[in-house]
Amino acid sequence: xxxxxxxxxxxxxxxxxxxxxxxxxxxxxxxxxxxxxxxxxxxxxxxxxxxxxxxxxxxxxxxxxxxxxxxxxxxxxxxxxxxxxxxxxxxxxxxxxxxxxxxxxxxxxxxxxxxxxxxxxxxxxxxxxxxxxxxxxxxxxxxxxxxxxxxxxxxxxxxxxxxxxxxxxxxxxxxxxxxxxxxxxxxxxxxxxxxxxxxxxxxxxxxxxxxxxxxxxxxxxxxxxxxxxxxxxxxxxxxxxxxxxxxxxxxxxxxxxxxxxxxxxxxxxxxxxxxxxxxxxxxxxxxxxxxxxxxxxxxxxxxxxxxxxxxxxxxxxxxxxxxxxxxxxxxxxxxxxxxxxxxxxxxxxxxxxxxxxxxxxxxxxxxxxxxxxxxxxx
Amino acid sequence: xxxxxxxxxxxxxxxxxxxxxxxxxxxxxxxxxxxxxxxxxxxxxxxxxxxxxxxxxxxxxxxxxxxxxxxxxxxxxxxxxxxxxxxxxxxxxxxxxxxxxxxxxxxxxxxxxxxxxxxxxxxxxxxxxxxxxxxxxxxxxxxxxxxxxxxxxxxxxxxxxxxxxxxxxxxxxxxxxxxxxxxxxxxxxxxxxxxxxxxxxxxxxxxxxxxxxxxxxxxxxxxxxxxxxxxxxxxxxxxxxxxxxxxxxxxxxxxxxxxxxxxxxxxxxxxxxxxxxxxxxxxxxxxxxxxxxxxxxxxxxxxxxx
Numbered sequence: 001x002x003x004x005x006x007x008x009x010x011x012x013x014x015x016x017x018x019x020x021x022x023x024x025x026x027x028x029x030x031x032x033x034x035x036x037x038x039x040x041x042x043x044x045x046x047x048x049x050x051x052x053x054x055x056x057x058x059x060x061x062x063x064x065x066x067x068x069x070x071x072x073x074x075x076x077x078x079x080x081x082x083x084x085x086x087x088x089x090x091x092x093x094x095x096x097x098x099x100x101x102x103x104x105x106x107x108x109x110x111x112x113x114x115x116x117x118x119x120x121x122x123x124x125x126x127x128x129x130x131x132x133x134x135x136x137x138x139x140x141x142x143x144x145x146x147x148x149x150x151x152x153x154x155x156x157x158x159x160x161x162x163x164x165x166x167x168x169x170x171x172x173x174x175x176x177x178x179x180x181x182x183x184x185x186x187x188x189x190x191x192x193x194x195x196x197x198x199x200x201x202x203x204x205x206x207x208x209x210x211x212x213x214x215x216x217x218x219x220x221x222x223x224x225x226x227x228x229x230x231x232x233x234x235x236x237x238x239x240x241x242x243x244x245x246x247x248x249x250x251x252x253x254x255x256x257x258x259x260x261x262x263x264x265x266x267x268x269x270x271x272x273x274x275x276x277x278x279x280x281x282x283x284x285x286x287x288x289x290x291x292x293x294x295x296x297x298x299x300x301x302x303x304x305x306x307x308x309x310x311x312x313x314x315x316x317x318x319x320x321x322x323x324x325x326x327x328x329x330x331x332x333x334x335x336x337x338x339x340x341x342x343x344x345x346x347x348x349x350x351x352x353x354x355x356x357x358x359x360x361x362x363x364x365x366x367x368x369x370x371x372x373x374x375x376x377x378x
Numbered sequence: 379x380x381x382x383x384x385x386x387x388x389x390x391x392x393x394x395x396x397x398x399x400x401x402x403x404x405x406x407x408x409x410x411x412x413x414x415x416x417x418x419x420x421x422x423x424x425x426x427x428x429x430x431x432x433x434x435x436x437x438x439x440x441x442x443x444x445x446x447x448x449x450x451x452x453x454x455x456x457x458x459x460x461x462x463x464x465x466x467x468x469x470x471x472x473x474x475x476x477x478x479x480x481x482x483x484x485x486x487x488x489x490x491x492x493x494x495x496x497x498x499x500x501x502x503x504x505x506x507x508x509x510x511x512x513x514x515x516x517x518x519x520x521x522x523x524x525x526x527x528x529x530x531x532x533x534x535x536x537x538x539x540x541x542x543x544x545x546x547x548x549x550x551x552x553x554x555x556x557x558x559x560x561x562x563x564x565x566x567x568x569x570x571x572x573x574x575x576x577x578x579x580x581x582x583x584x585x586x587x588x589x590x591x592x593x594x595x596x597x598x599x600x601x602x603x604x605x606x607x608x609x610x611x612x613x614x615x616x617x618x619x620x621x622x623x624x625x626x627x628x629x630x631x632x633x634x635x636x637x638x639x640x641x642x643x644x645x646x647x648x649x650x651x652x653x654x655x656x657x658x659x660x661x662x663x664x665x666x667x668x669x670x671x672x673x674x675x676x677x678x679x680x681x682x683x684x
Contacts, residue, residue: 022463025456051459053452056489060452063445063486065424067420070443073463075456122446137418195441195466206442211433327389373622 001181001241002255007172011139011178012078012104012164013038015046015146018182019102022073023076023187025064026052030116031168037266051074058083058265062101069099070203074150074189077101080168081108081122088126088327094161095130095219100153101161101187105112107265107316109351112278117352118167120265120317124325128232130219132226133294134247137269139176142166144237144245145291147182151233152247154189156160156301159352167266167316169352182209185240223295230292243248248297250289251304253279257286260305260341262313263365264326266288271314273357278364285364298333306339312364316349323347323371333345348373385411394437396429399591401581403429404504406473406585408558409500409654410440412565416468418443418457422450422478425509426502450474451490454497462496469498469569476503479518479578480538485487487538487606491545491574498568501538504583510585519606519679520660521653523645524586534660540576543612543671548573550612553622554580556598560609560621571613580607582590588644597642603631604639606663608668617671628667636661 006014014037016024024043026036029269042048051068055061058079065075079087084105094101109119123133134149136142142164149162164173207215227248234247250268253275254260262270268289278285288304288311290297306310311334315324322328323363328344334340346363349355388640389410396403402425410417417440419546421427427444431437445453458470461494479487479501487499506524507513513526517538521530549571553561560563561579582597584590589597601607602622609623618624625631636657640646 023456023459025452025459053455053459054493055452055455056485060449060455060486060489063449063452064456065447067443067453068460071418071454071457071460071464071466073460075460090449093446138395193467195418195461197441197468200439200441200445202430202438203431204435205442206428206432207434208432229646346659 002177003177003179003284004163006112006139006178007034007173007175008139008166009034009106009173010038011143012146014180017042018180019150019186020074020188021050021076023051023065023068024057024077025061025068025075025077026077027055027058027061027319029058029080029083031108031172032078032080032104036106047097059090061086062094065101066094066097066099069101070097071195072191075101078102078104078106079210080106081110084122084126085110085155088129091126091129091131096215098159099161099207100150100159102153103161103163104142104146105163105165106168107165108168114170115351118170118266118316119350119352120165123163123165124317127325130160131294132160132292134162134164134292135265135290136164136166136171137180137289139171139174139264140243141176141245142171144243145247146248147185148233148237148245150186152226152229155229156192158222159192160222160226162221165265170266179243181241183240185237188344193280195258203282215217225296226295236267243321246289246291248292248306249300250291252287253288254288254304255288256284257308258284259310259312259364260286260288260308262288262290262305262311262326262330264293265316267314267316267355270355270357271334274360274364277357277361282331283341296329296333301330302337304335305334305341308341310342310344312344313344314346314348314360314363318350346370346373347371379559379563381636384408384559384562387411388440389417391439392439394429396425397433397585399584399594400425400429400477401583401594402426402504402557404594405555405561405579408561409471409473409565412470412562413469413569415440415657417462418468418470420450420454420457420470420472421446422474422483423447423509424478424618425474428509447478449486450478450483451486451497451499455490455493455495458495458497469611472497472499474499474501475509475518476501476505476515476568477507479503483607484538488541489546489547491542494547494573495662498577499667501576501578502581503578504581504586505535506583506586508583508586515620520657521646521649530653539576542576543617545578546615548614549575551577552607552609553577554598554602554607554609555582555594556602557609557621558627564611586645590643593642600634600639600642603634604636605633605665606636608664610668619668619672627672
């Protein structure tokens, strides 16, 4: 174990190296570019024993990752925003192909106008592709989550690709102390199939409606099963490395809270400051941080929020024509609960607009009347 | 070599779902025989994704990975990297149509060629999107009817094999469904070349070209005899015409007029003499361009047509 002062992107790259990744195919895009640069440096210097394919597009990056994963290697890539959108077709393909690709995504807004800053709209719009989605709140978490993502994704009961998301610049380019090293946490990847010339298999040929529905149902069921695997992985990681890194969700000062802030990504860490401040003012506020957005931990969310009077959900993305995606999911999870709290949705920080703990404080105290936290309160 | 020298072992099994008279399946059968058992086939959306059969069956007796339309060259790059990392010896082969090669997959193809990935990319060019029911592609010749060019295509085709020469990859070859032993030999050679290899086969398509299904081989031959399709190899920076195209360039065989080839196909039935003239001019231009590539020996080939 070693302690380093590194950016979120460096943490992602080091985690890929320490996870024993064998093939990387990637294309640079701000703000995830430094992940690719760092991997290229490590591969060239021999620090990382992987094949790096410097493809011409994100579409090809994910295609190469799927091909490499399907032929037995542990693979990794990183992207952001337009790059992720360009991959969209292959994101579906990776999930149906059951290739446990792990990808770092430095969240960024989608143009026009060109905006390179934090916004979770890029990954939220890939919600239904079948990928597991983790949203990190610190650089330590980025490192730990990439590593744990392999264990979850490659579990035989799961076998799904996973994206490890973190707010662009807020985390991707900000240096924080990170403890690296994973000991014996990951074993070598053993694919459930291999390229066999004696008993050859055809992969991905025409599938009739009978089989296709079974395939999709199986993807769905694997997501449900993943919740348990995620909890087990979180525990195993803590017992082996001594680091607690929440993988499903995190409860912060929630036990006796009357009001819960529900947040995701970097806004959740800013919310912790707001919670502490409000507590000092005598207000019973806590935080529920959603770490895993797919599979969505509905049961755990209900359990965490049933005892509060009000839940204020903050989204850093929006579904035009409806509302923030996290807000929708929280409401949906609580629908069947008899003790559901009042649920208020707020949208903040789109395109990298700063979200300060003071703004969160004001939002929670009801000083912003509509659902938008537009104002940067310093 | 004789056709009887081609191994009997089949990797494209009989009873597959290809149309009668399908050049693609005939050529894939030959290509797989040439490479043998240790082949990994990468297939983008195409007729081949259909005629290999439905899950849980498969007509192809080597490992096959079906991939998305635009990314066969990149998928193959990933597979090759992974197999190399694992120390598995295999020839990774892309088998794609002209839609997946000339149009939607061109970017991935060009990049894989530029990276000189150790893969063999084979394009079976039937000069249209046959799988979706005969629409124009970048490889469709001038004047051809398709379901998106009802009165005939207004533009000449582009040429991806020549683009691959411009990429200066280790091996480029053209072949035709009319000459399977020539195809077999070129694939055998390509198999043993290290780096990116590109082989393009003219693969006539009975329902798309509108000719009787027992004339596929004949169409593949007429295309070469009339200069509409030119057989060549580009190897280690050297370009040379091969087979009948070489004989034509050397004056040993006479070049036939394109009209005979065009009128044998329903897709060209509406052509006027002016249209046929435009195609003649195009063929002439291509001969003269390739003659320049061939250098001194075949420099005179441009003269042949006129």
